[in-house]
Amino acid sequence: MKFDNAEDIVQWTPLWQGERFPNGRPKVPADVLRRLGRITLEEAWGPLWSRGYQSQFEGDFKIIHPGKVIVGRAVTAVMVPKRPDLHDTLLRYGHEQEGRRGFFNQWVIDTLEEDDVVVVDMFDKIYQGTYVGGNLSTAISTRTKRGGAVIWGGIRDNQQVMEIENINVYFRGSDPTAIADVTMVGMNVPTRIGRAVCLPGDVVLGTPSGVIFIPAHLAELTAIHAEKSQVRDVFGFVRLRDQTYTTAQIDSAWSTAMWQDFLNWFQSDEAAAPYRHLTWNDELEEARKLEAAGPSSDVRL
Known part of the structure; x- marks a missing residue:
């Protein structure tokens, strides 16, 4: 041994x-x-x-x-x-x-x-x-x-x-x-x-x-998953405070319009700066597919 x-x-x-x-x-x-x-x-x-x-x-x-x-x-x-x-x-x-x-x-x-x-x-x-x-x-x-x-x-x-x-x-x-x-x-x-x-x-x-x-092989995936959840919550809190969206909209699958609003905020707001290494192509593509398929369920992405 x-x-x-x-x-x-x-x-x-x-x-x-x-x-x-x-x-x-x-x-x-x-x-x-x-x-x-x-x-x-x-x-x-x-x-x-x-x-x-x-x-x-x-x-x-x-x-x-x-x-x-x-x-x-x-x-x-x-x-x-x-x-x-x-x-x-x-x-x-x-x-x-x-x-x-x-x-x-x-x-x-x-x-x-x-x-x-x-x-x-x-x-x-x-x-x-x-x-x-x-x-x-x-x-x-x-x-x-x-x-x-x-x-x-x-x-x-x-x-x-x-x-x-x-x-x-x-x-x-x-x-x-x-x-x-x-x-x-x-x-x-x-x-x-x-x-x-x-x-x-x-x-x-x-x-x-x-x-x-x-597990080591899941470490970066875990970090990405957590960071995406964190920054989406930051955006959601902002939009709930200014009454742009309802809680139901924030907590359900986002429309492409909401995703575009988020991406504009993500690129410009200082609160998003620590998260700008993240990419969102998959999420935006999934939103487009859901819209093309018809009414979506109220399940958050």
């Missing part, structure tokens, strides 16, 4: 066609991460759920900075209760064959890059299941710049961790004990966090409501 095996990671993520890290982990572009950091949990959830990705969210966490949103690329780990023969074999293998130092949790944190988020299944262990404390959280802060950790288990040194403002940590509980009697059986492998599944390189979006894991 190998920890953090590039061949395995590539096999688990075949739909990702973009750049990868040397270990095979999908490298979603920083620009896409920034865009996803401006969307809501529900805006990310919708396009994933509709495409069959219905095990991507978990909300049953405590949060070090409850009002802070984090977004980053997942670095995953799976821990199990200690079994001496397995534990000794894997710890020795990591030290002697892969040149790793310290305990299992330190191995993972030593690999972190900018914009990474540690995602760890600690099998919900809190007593002696404290994956990070003040020192390792500081290391996460230094390496990731704005990332953090999602831990299905415990942490310690909460007061110290709370003072680290550039990251966020989602965890199940706190305990003063150090990590003990656990063994890492996988690093950058498929990982279960509560009722959610995370693959290495998934985009981790942590919000006040919980965490959603966005």
Whole structure:
């Protein structure tokens, strides 16, 4: 076996066609991460759920900075209760064959890059299941710049961790004990966090409501879907305030005339400036087809 095996990671993520890290982990572009950091949990959830990705969210966490949103690329780990023969074999293998130092949790944190988020299944262990404390959280802060950790288990040194403002940590509980009697059986492998599944390189979006894991190959599509919804809402609020349209018109399929009104606003209004990388040809063409086909249903595009 190998920890953090590039061949395995590539096999688990075949739909990702973009750049990868040397270990095979999908490298979603920083620009896409920034865009996803401006969307809501529900805006990310919708396009994933509709495409069959219905095990991507978990909300049953405590949060070090409850009002802070984090977004980053997942670095995953799976821990199990200690079994001496397995534990000794894997710890020795990591030290002697892969040149790793310290305990299992330190191995993972030593690999972190900018914009990474540690995602760890600690099998919900809190007593002696404290994956990070003040020192390792500081290391996460230094390496990731704005990332953090999602831990299905415990942490310690909460007061110290709370003072680290550039990251966020989602965890199940706190305990003063150090990590003990656990063994890492996988690093950058498929990982279960509560009722959610995370693959290495998934985009981790942590919000006040919980965490959603966005598959790397759907990250930009999710950003586009959310941004289009956001800017259409901005336009809708404007037109509702000036009573140009009714709520029924705004919430139903738009006519070509409404789309043209929107596009004129989109190109000229300062409120639309952050969204001008978006294109609307498909939506306008769909409106034309609906009009050609006759009366449309009241279903929003």
